Amino acid sequence: MTLIRLGPDGLRASRFALSPLAETLSLLIALRCEIDRGRPGPEAQALAGWLDRDPFAAGLLRLVSATKFLPDFVAIPPSSMTTRIDDELARMRAVPDHVARATIAESRRFAWMPGGIAWADPDGVTTSAAAVFARGWQWFVEPDWPRRRAVMERDIRHRAGVLAAHGWRQAIDGIGKIRWAGPDAILFSTQTHADLSIGDEGLVLVPHTGTSGQWMCEAPPRFALVYPARGALEHLHVAAEGVAKLIGEGRARILAALADPTTSSQLAVLLGVSLGTVSGHLATLRDAGAVVGRRSGRAVYYERTSLGDALATHLG
Structure with missing residues (x-):
């Protein structure tokens, strides 16, 4: 098995970041x-047409989609919440060619x-x-980046709240298949590779919106763990049947999206509708006792009540 070893200094320096490159790779x-x-x-059909015309892109994507060890130059650790794809x-x-090969x-x-x-x-x-990744970003990710x-920001806010209240052990709980394997170690893989020792730069945690897939980005002394975010995009679809028909598809989609506390502006972006539409649906759900708003600084985060949770379990 492979362990990520984190001493006290490494834990204190650990943080969250975003990576347009990791999202594109995912x-x-x-x-x-x-x-x-x-x-x-x-x-995928558009990608297939591209790969038919570009042997390099076809070979690279065939490799990264079928290996347990990503080439280092495609798994680059980001450092902040404002990471730019160009950087x-x-x-x-x-990265020199001989190192890449x-x-x-x-x-x-x-x-x-x-x-x-x-x-x-x-x-x-x-x-x-x-x-290859510049084109992948421009074609498939950038139009939907907001x-x-x-x-991803909602996932980070959730985990940051858990971290503040309970510590790293609980904040990391539920990230892919990893789990704590001791007071200073995280089990990253059941495969036998060399353990990773995280120094005083800490471990950077990077969500992506896919439903699966986790990997390490290594550029010692910098390390990042990329993992699937809670509430991935694929989970926001709601079938127009059952409870969704009863309360309306728009309000049903909002209930589904409120698996974690979310602002009205974030909901508008997530669901691709106007802020006015979201505000109207939230007002109806709030009046019905299905959601409640809680202020945090200058923002109001909406979350489901027990009634909202019960309704959400019956969404298609």
């Missing part, structure tokens, strides 16, 4: 898996699908990789 892997399953949606891609391009070969050792790495032979490996960011 979505490209999900779309590539859709293609492999033979049931591609419109975005992450610049760091990717700065070495980590590609290591990644291939842990792949569970066949595939060569001849696509990585030409010069400019990381420049080409950065171009909504994706809202999901």
Whole structure:
């Protein structure tokens, strides 16, 4: 098994961050898996057409979607809540070709699908990789970034609240498949690899909006753990039946989205509707006793009551 070892200084310095690159990687892997399953949606079909025309992109995405060891240059630790995709891609391009090819070969050792790495032979490996992720960002992630960011920020706010009240053990609970394995260690994987020792720069926790997938980003002494956020985008769909028909699909979608406390502005972004529409639905749900608003600083966060929770369990 693989442990992440955190001493007191490492725990104190640990924090949350956002990564447009990690979000792009997560979505490209999900779309590539859709293609492999033979049931591609419109975005996966667009990706398939691109990969048919670009052997480098096809080889890279085949590898990262079928390995337990991501090449280091695609798994770059972010540092803050304001990380920019341009900065992450610049760091990717700065990795020398010989280093990139070495980590590609290591990644291939842990792949569970066949595939060569001849696509990585030409010069400019990381420049080409950065171009792949730049296009993936522009085509598939950037148009929906505000909504994706809202999901991730809501996850971080939830975990930060748990952290303040109970500490890191409870805040990390429910992140992917990891669990505490001792007073100073987190079990990251059941695979046998070298343990990771986190120093005084701490561990950076980075959510993404996919429903699964977690990985480490390593650039010692900096380490980041990427994990699926609570309330991922795929969970916001509500079938127009049962309780949803009774209370209305708009109000049902809001109840579904309130798995964690959320502001009206965040709900508008998450659901792709106007703030006025959200405010009207929230007023109705509040009057019915299904939601309640609680002020935190200058913002009001809405959450479900016990009645709201009961209704939400019956949403399709």
